[in-house]
Amino acid sequence: MTLNKSDLVQSVIDKVHLKKKKRERQQYLFPELNCDFLSRRKASSIVNTLIEIIGGSLEKGEQVAVQGFGRFKVKFKWAGKGRNPKTGENIIIESKRIVQFKIAPKFRERLNK
Helix, strand or coil, X not given: XXXXXXXXXXXXXXXXXXXXXXXXXXXXHCHHHCEEECCHHHHHHHHHHHXXXXXXXXXXXXXXXXXXXXXXXXXXXXXXXXXXXXXXXXXXECCEEEEEEEECHHHHHHHCC
């Protein structure tokens, strides 16, 4: 299963509940009613902002570390020789920057259980 942006937005809506400032009488009997749910627009804004912040930092060449998840790092690849597999022609591959991800040890342990 692939997780896309709309799935992330739905997960934020499902997991984030904001407590109401003022409790009504009914909420003492049913504490689950003592929260407001995020709207899809607000949750989408949160996810988009997070992606923009991470992307902007990577564009500047900075490293982004998410505690307990992993680290995103920009790595430079030099130009080199290559071969077109379809025609067999030798080509030169241009230099480029790539994003490298290194998983956190705690998260790797959770995945391998």
